[in-house]
Amino acid sequence: MKLATLRDGTRDGRLVVVSNDLTRCTDATRIAPSLQAALDEWDRIAPDLAALGRSVETGSVPVERFHERSAMAPLPRAYQWLDGSAYLNHVELVRKARGAEMPQSFYTDPLMYQGMSDGFLGARDALTGHEDWGIDFEGEVAVITGDVPMGCSQADALRHIRLVVLINDVSLRNLIPAELGKGFGFVQSKPACAVSPVAVTPEALGDAWTDGKLSGPLLCDLNGEPFGRADAGQEMSFHFGELIAHAAKTRSLSAGTIIGSGTVSNKLNGGPGKPVAQGGAGYSCIAEMRMIEQIADGKAATPFLSDGDIVRIEMKDDEGHSIFGAIEQVVEAESSED
């Protein structure tokens, strides 16, 4: 089953069930007024949504064309966003870039932060800010959970995963060192994330979803050029069940909690990988690319995002069809000269 939230002028949008090929959708608001409402009573509501989805496939209900550009984030506002750092290659590179240590515990205890969830950007919403902030994208996979009890085991946690999405976890690199230096995590340096147009149930992902991981290359493009092709199923040191269990150690998680994988990142022959242009899998954020340049050339060459840049994040199935639709954001940033 694939679900989306269409822009209708309200804060929570209009819930639709989307065809598997993302071309058509049908209104689902008679079943649940919003995706949050569906998540609140998932066991009761999901079967009806799934039945409606089958009707979309068979053409037995009226449908409308589905336009990714009309989609808000599936949950335009959510009660919780916790982002893990499951791809340790990313953590190693980004910490190296800002001269921070990589503690041994990071290999066994997931790194995770509580991020803003009161407003997620739609997949085509502009990425706004100030160039001086060092705006960067981060391509990630995330899951949306049902209610998770405190102390939930890693295995049980997998059963609470309702939906899977892609996320652009926007980072303001130039604000991060000072803010993390204060010791209380990110507030100003992690503004609103963007979410893929469509949220997909684990079942509908088929073999690509195995043991709490999503396999396949995460296609990150910058200004139309391939920037990252890292496989989300490779080197994910903590699967989503582990990330959820970590989050739920001392508290329950409410339905609609979004848990992120952290930036998808692959090593190459045990090293930090190579840019796509050099035949590698590339990177799912600019910060990693800059670190690689620094290692290779003594200085970072790729700038962070500027006004007019276009970031695209997508994932395709074995037949080349987009699974979640594409995040494609134009940067609308005040320039450094202002």
Place this chain on the structure above:
Amino acid sequence: MKLATLRDGTRDGRLVVVSNDLTRCTDATRIAPSLQAALDEWDRIAPDLAALGRSVETGSVPVERFHERSAMAPLPRAYQWLDGSAYLNHVELVRKARGAEMPQSFYTDPLMYQGMSDGFLGARDALTGHEDWGIDFEGEVAVITGDVPMGCSQADALRHIRLVVLINDVSLRNLIPAELGKGFGFVQSKPACAVSPVAVTPEALGDAWTDGKLSGPLLCDLNGEPFGRADAGQEMSFHFGELIAHAAKTRSLSAGTIIGSGTVSNKLNGGPGKPVAQGGAGYSCIAEMRMIEQIADGKAATPFLSDGDIVRIEMKDDEGHSIFGAIEQVVEAESSED
């Protein structure tokens, strides 16, 4: 105007308008189904709620008895909780206690973290956990905002404050050092907060609300004994307008965002204060008391919370009437022997 959310078996509860003396209330769900719904359209809805509140005072609408024990948190789940550290005496003491430095920037740049908001405890809900975690209370003041635009000024920010509440920002002291050491802030070490039974508009606070600060002693009791009497209007280094503007520097804040003051804490003659039993204003959390004991006696004597302990947090007006109702939580903790 005073608002509360009564337990009714749903996630968002039932919105009521409460009399100023907290004895009576009346259903407000015909005006707005929930407090979040009211905040979403505050300018349109607040006048109707205020009119209903006046009718409660004059007895011109049917009322029911208001029981604090029936109240959920005013926002049982919220889209955002950002907690500042505006009382620097607290920051100095708690950091000293864990051997952390107090950077100069803390005196000019507010410290703030993004906390969990997907489930706030009601004022009488048990405080659960494991004694090994070092469960502590923190008495705080918080505001609930309307929509705040990105880049909002400190002065404008004050105009976006809709409601004021008290909060018990529960901290798991024994989990904090390792988690903060990872550099990404709190996840496991800050479980659900509890909120006062009633949320109050700034207007209804009268002179106690001035220039973005709430004045008056925050009454924190532990097992029926006075533990803290610190004045929330004293030594608040950043008023709520400054805290909101800090949060909104790189992003907008959605209606229903809760911004906390941090633990209320007063100095005494420039020093770290004295326990209530020694004639001082005491402390709004156990960690500060333990630090004082450490300074005076070389070791902390007051333990963190144990099973059966009772924490009470309240504030009274000049006539001795409770303003927000009382947070009063029994600790239900697994013991260390388990």
